[in-house]
Amino acid sequence: MIDLSGKFALVVGVANKRSIAWAIAQALSNSGARLALTYPSERLEENVRELAATLNNPLILPCDVSSDDQIAELGRALDNEFGGLDFLVHGAAFAKKEDLDAPFSQTSREGFRIALDISAYSFIALARATRPLMQKRGGGSMLTLTYLGSERVFKGYNVMGVAKAALEASVRYLAADLGPDNIRVNAISAGPIKTLAAMGISGFSSILGVYRDRAPLGRNIDAQEVADAALFLLGPGGRAVTAEVLTVDAGFKAMGF
Numbered sequence: 001m002i003d004l005s006g007k008f009a010l011v012v013g014v015a016n017k018r019s020i021a022w023a024i025a026q027a028l029s030n031s032g033a034r035l036a037l038t039y040p041s042e043r044l045e046e047n048v049r050e051l052a053a054t055l056n057n058p059l060i061l062p063c064d065v066s067s068d069d070q071i072a073e074l075g076r077a078l079d080n081e082f083g084g085l086d087f088l089v090h091g092a093a094f095a096k097k098e099d100l101d102a103p104f105s106q107t108s109r110e111g112f113r114i115a116l117d118i119s120a121y122s123f124i125a126l127a128r129a130t131r132p133l134m135q136k137r138g139g140g141s142m143l144t145l146t147y148l149g150s151e152r153v154f155k156g157y158n159v160m161g162v163a164k165a166a167l168e169a170s171v172r173y174l175a176a177d178l179g180p181d182n183i184r185v186n187a188i189s190a191g192p193i194k195t196l197a198a199m200g201i202s203g204f205s206s207i208l209g210v211y212r213d214r215a216p217l218g219r220n221i222d223a224q225e226v227a228d229a230a231l232f233l234l235g236p237g238g239r240a241v242t243a244e245v246l247t248v249d250a251g252f253k254a255m256g257f
């Protein structure tokens, strides 16, 4: 059991009980960290508040990651309440349904901008806002969530694959930039898990089946398994790991035909 008591964590990307970010939030909380969770809109606020009620003294704050003002306000609120930050978990992603469904060459300029803004740029913006808070703590650890669609073509993943490629490159550049402040930056590339975001990918159920059939472990993974890997990367066990994309997919990525 990792002891994270006295640590402060910001988790962005909890929508409901199936969210990978929620599994990570619970794992952090169970290890003793105090959490701040965000909601992007009033529509999701109640969900997040209900879930957060099961945590120990959480902070609930609004943050639509496409808004620089809301990100700046989030930074100020965290500074007031926590006086610093140890962990940032970024699990926000979005692409318009029509851009996921259309043939890739039909991706609209605006759809491309939105997908890259919310799913990749937001990690850079949140890193910038939380860096001074981590500096106050003598360092910290940032984590985002990605998918193999960044490297390989998955039908129906389309513009999100490009966003994930940008996100993974951002992990490396952020790690180089923030390393001198003793801030580590990593990603977990998770195998497919049935969540709200995943249900927006057409053919998602067949992706689950292909992973089950081909992965060395012969099964799919669950959000708790991602959360366990997240605790390793965020916590003291990962203290020499940065600029890394750790694959948590029951081994699927290694397999050829």
Ligand SMILES: NC(=O)c1ccc[n+]([C@@H]2O[C@H](COP(=O)([O-])OP(=O)(O)OC[C@H]3O[C@@H](n4cnc5c(N)ncnc54)[C@H](O)[C@@H]3O)[C@@H](O)[C@H]2O)c1
Binding pocket: 012, 013, 014, 015, 016, 018, 019, 020, 021, 039, 040, 044, 063, 064, 065, 066, 090, 091, 092, 093, 094, 118, 145, 146, 147, 189, 190, 191, 192, 193, 194, 195, 196, 197, 198
């Ligand atoms: N589920 C999978 O199979 C899988 C696999 C690999 C990686 N991932 C990644 O994991 C992360 C979490 O996704 P999930 O599968 O848990 O689904 P999810 O739908 O539970 O989480 C996506 C989150 O993004 C948030 N979001 C969207 N637009 C936002 C905005 N403008 N501002 C702030 N937040 C916003 C949503 O509110 C939601 O909480 C995503 O980056 C996703 O791409 C998922």
